[in-house]
Amino acid sequence: xxxxxxxxxxxxxxxxxxxxxxxxxxxxxxxRGLLGPNGAGKTTLLRMLFGLxxxxxxxVELFGQPVAxxxxxxxxxxxxxxxxxxxxPYLSGRANLELLAELDGDASxxxxxxxxxxRVQLTPRGEDRVGGYSTGMRQRLGIxxxxxxxxxxxxxxxxxxxxxxxxxxxxxxxxxxxAAAGIAILLSSHQIGEIEGVCDNYTxxxxxxxxxxxxAAQSRMQAPASAYALSTSDDAGAFELAxxxxxxxxxxxxxxxxxxxxxxxxxxxxxLALGRAGIxxxxxxxxxxxxxxxxxxxxxxxxxxxAGIHELAEEALTRR
Amino acid sequence: xxxxxxxxxxxxxxxxxxxxxxxxxxxxxxERRKLATQVATRVLALVCVLGPFAFxxxxxxxxxxxxxxxxxxxxxxxxxxxxxxLLSFCGAWGFPVVxxxxxxxxxxCEDRFGTWKTVLTRSCRRSExxxxxxxxxxxxxVALTTLAAISTVVAGLSFVGDxxxxxxxxxxxxxxxxxALVLVSWLFSLLPVLAFTALxxxxxxxxxxxxxxxxxPSLVALAFQLLELVGTGIWVHTLLISxxxxxxxxxxxxxxxxGQLLFAIVVSALWIAICLGASWLIIRxxxxxxxxxxxxxxxxxxxxxxxxxxxVLALLAIAGxxxxxSVTSARxxxxxxxxxxxLTLLQQRELGRTVPAGAKLNILTNCLRRAGTRRGPGxxxxxxxxxxxxxxxxxxxxxxxxxxxxxxxSNGCYKAEAPPTFVGQLxxxxxxxxxxxxxxxxxxxxxxx
Numbered sequence: 001x002x003x004x005x006x007x008x009x010x011x012x013x014x015x016x017x018x019x020x021x022x023x024x025x026x027x028x029x030x031x032r033g034l035l036g037p038n039g040a041g042k043t044t045l046l047r048m049l050f051g052l053x054x055x056x057x058x059x060v061e062l063f064g065q066p067v068a069x070x071x072x073x074x075x076x077x078x079x080x081x082x083x084x085x086x087x088x089p090y091l092s093g094r095a096n097l098e099l100l101a102e103l104d105g106d107a108s109x110x111x112x113x114x115x116x117x118x119r120v121q122l123t124p125r126g127e128d129r130v131g132g133y134s135t136g137m138r139q140r141l142g143i144x145x146x147x148x149x150x151x152x153x154x155x156x157x158x159x160x161x162x163x164x165x166x167x168x169x170x171x172x173x174x175x176x177x178x179a180a181a182g183i184a185i186l187l188s189s190h191q192i193g194e195i196e197g198v199c200d201n202y203t204x205x206x207x208x209x210x211x212x213x214x215x216a217a218q219s220r221m222q223a224p225a226s227a228y229a230l231s232t233s234d235d236a237g238a239f240e241l242a243x244x245x246x247x248x249x250x251x252x253x254x255x256x257x258x259x260x261x262x263x264x265x266x267x268x269x270x271x272l273a274l275g276r277a278g279i280x281x282x283x284x285x286x287x288x289x290x291x292x293x294x295x296x297x298x299x300x301x302x303x304x305x306x307a308g309i310h311e312l313a314e315e316a317l318t319r320r
Numbered sequence: 321x322x323x324x325x326x327x328x329x330x331x332x333x334x335x336x337x338x339x340x341x342x343x344x345x346x347x348x349x350x351e352r353r354k355l356a357t358q359v360a361t362r363v364l365a366l367v368c369v370l371g372p373f374a375f376x377x378x379x380x381x382x383x384x385x386x387x388x389x390x391x392x393x394x395x396x397x398x399x400x401x402x403x404x405x406l407l408s409f410c411g412a413w414g415f416p417v418v419x420x421x422x423x424x425x426x427x428x429c430e431d432r433f434g435t436w437k438t439v440l441t442r443s444c445r446r447s448e449x450x451x452x453x454x455x456x457x458x459x460x461x462v463a464l465t466t467l468a469a470i471s472t473v474v475a476g477l478s479f480v481g482d483x484x485x486x487x488x489x490x491x492x493x494x495x496x497x498x499x500a501l502v503l504v505s506w507l508f509s510l511l512p513v514l515a516f517t518a519l520x521x522x523x524x525x526x527x528x529x530x531x532x533x534x535x536x537p538s539l540v541a542l543a544f545q546l547l548e549l550v551g552t553g554i555w556v557h558t559l560l561i562s563x564x565x566x567x568x569x570x571x572x573x574x575x576x577x578x579g580q581l582l583f584a585i586v587v588s589a590l591w592i593a594i595c596l597g598a599s600w601l602i603i604r605x606x607x608x609x610x611x612x613x614x615x616x617x618x619x620x621x622x623x624x625x626x627x628x629x630x631x632v633l634a635l636l637a638i639a640g641x642x643x644x645x646s647v648t649s650a651r652x653x654x655x656x657x658x659x660x661x662x663l664t665l666l667q668q669r670e671l672g673r674t675v676p677a678g679a680k681l682n683i684l685t686n687c688l689r690r691a692g693t694r695r696g697p698g699x700x701x702x703x704x705x706x707x708x709x710x711x712x713x714x715x716x717x718x719x720x721x722x723x724x725x726x727x728x729x730s731n732g733c734y735k736a737e738a739p740p741t742f743v744g745q746l747x748x749x750x751x752x753x754x755x756x757x758x759x760x761x762x763x764x765x766x767x768x769x
């Protein structure tokens with residue numbers, strides 16, 4: 001049985017079509033990334049899955065149970081949050097979780113609050129008022145609140161938003177741990193790097209429509225090009241050689257680093273050619289992943305800079 | 321991972337384990353807890369408990385009395401008057417404030433904090449959360465009203481005592497009867513309190529704005545007070561929640577009338593049904609999308625709600641003359657004459673004169689408005705009561721006229737005041753030389769509208 005089965009979902013706000021005929025299936029135990037730039041319809045789609053927003057057309061089933069358009073009955077084991085997790089600022093983190101446990105009607109949930117705090121490393125601040133929490137702490141509390149429901153399906157909207165790098169890694173590890181336990185997870189993000197490697201499959205949205213859906217392996221195969229940083233024993237020679245290769249583009253970054261934009265197949269040919277030319281490869285590092293480059297190509301607005309992948313590579317090099 | 325727990329087959333199929341009743345109970349408990357932790361609720365509870373004591377205490381330091389309010393002149397004579405004066409005040413202003421504070425932000429706070437999505441992604445349906453919130457607000461409204469009722473009685477008895485109280489027909493009621501009637505009066509005010517609570521819920525849901533939700537009921541109460549001054553018809557006045565607070569007046573007359581009380585119950589139930597029905601329709605159809613209200617929707621919804629309310633109030637004002645006149649000179653005369661008779665006899669008794677049981681003065685009463693008309697509520701009524709006192713000589717009667725300026729409300733209650741040259745000062749000396757309230761200084765009365 002699919003954890004989520006959405007068919008032909010449509011949601012319009014005035015003249016804007018936020019979600020346009022979206023089909024989505026999430027199997028039990030599957031982790032799927034929901035990708036798209038800001039305004040692509042990810043959050044609206046999640047809201048419809050939660051029953052917070054009524055679709056103008058289409059249907060949603062969670063574990064085979066249809067989500068009614070009016071006054072939907074919440075499905076057991078479905079948890080998560082949309083946008084930033086929100087709580088009552090005048091109550092402590094613990095009091096907030098106690099309230100939510102009360103709403104769940106699950107007496108055993110109260111006993112799991114300590115454990116949930118422990119999982120998201122919020123125990124020392126559990127008694128503090130949420131009004132004093134940072135964005136990252138609220139994010140952690142949101143995850144703790146979701147865990148209280150003993151989820152079998154987690155719908156998480158930008159769960160790493162506002163987290164520091166360590167927090168982002170922690171959430172990634174937690175998601176992987178939950179996924180390993182068989183929990184189906186739909187992870188929405190516009191930061192591909194943060195969820196890449198966590199998800200089995202991806203769905204890419206643009207302007208409310210699904211523009212690509214497939215596995216991580218498929219994304220590698222179908223990616224138009226990726227960007228790499230290259231350091232050799234003769235960078236100038238490597239640059240000249242790149243110009244003779246089909247499907248390859250070499251540029252110098254502002255930091256003087258040689259950057260390549262190419263597909264995996266062309267890269268293989270190029271590395272062999274470097275060897276034949278007596279140029280030793282000292283460093284070859286992927287700057288933009290296939291998924292990222294595919295995301296960029298799929299969600300690029302018509303008429304925008306076609307060389308945008310180079311900008312991504314340049315950004316990556318500058319960050320290093 | 322979280323600790324292992326048994327997953328039932330229903331949970332496996334995604335079917336909610338909670339029954340509808342249990343879900344409502346859980347939503348109710350959560351909302352009750354939220355309300356109980358709020359500072360405003362606690363302050364209000366404190367005011368309900370301590371306010372009556374403060375009021376009674378301050379009255380003790382003053383010789384005057386709040387004569388404009390029903391039973392006002394009796395606050396130094398009977399502790400029960402303090403409770404009834406406060407009940408009148410609460411009906412006009414206190415209860416709308418209580419309802420606004422308790423229920424006016426109970427839905428809009430979820431918009432302000434952006435917590436709708438948190439609440440509605442747990443195990444309760446919208447309808448269950450809605451019912452839970454309404455029940456929690458109603459529970460606190462009833463609880464605080466009950467606290468206020470008990471507190472007013474205890475404050476009155478502590479500061480003044482349980483002396484008999486003069487009813488709205490000028491007769492003394494025994495302390496036991498007073499206590500029972502005071503408590504029943506407070507009891508019957510619960511329904512209109514709940515009606516104001518439902519109105520606050522509607523404000524909270526429709527405007528999604530806590531400020532309007534809290535202030536809305538008080539503003540409506542003010543508008544209702546003004547509407548009561550507009551028009552002479554009974555229909556619109558009867559439909560106002562504020563009128564429902566007057567239902568208890570009929571219990572405090574010699575010949576009790578219950579029609580007003582029945583109307584108060586029906587009108588309150590009507591307001592509750594309409595306000596909660598409209599609120600649920602809004603919640604049921606609402607898309608919970610986007611950022612918290614404060615950052616997204618601005619004042620659009622509040623302005624629309626206030627405009628709709630203003631339109632309703634304008635229509636009510638225009639319709640103010642619809643229906644029969646409840647106030648006529650015949651009804652007023654029929655009420656004020658026996659009341660005046662009873663109060664005069666009471667005054668004579670207090671002065672130490674012997675008044676035979678069942679004694680009755682021969683009074684000719686004539687009530688007219690200054691404009692010359694004989695109907696309609698207003699404060700320009702004048703009643704002249706000619707008391708025919710038997711004379712031993714050739715002239716059988718000596719006519720002593722007393723003129724009262726009477727203010728009559730559309731609910732049939734009135735307050736009559738006469739110049740001290742006619743009836744004396746507020747306080748007079750009784751037979752034992754003690755200062756007592758002059759019963760004829762101000763006459764309070766009610767007739768069935």
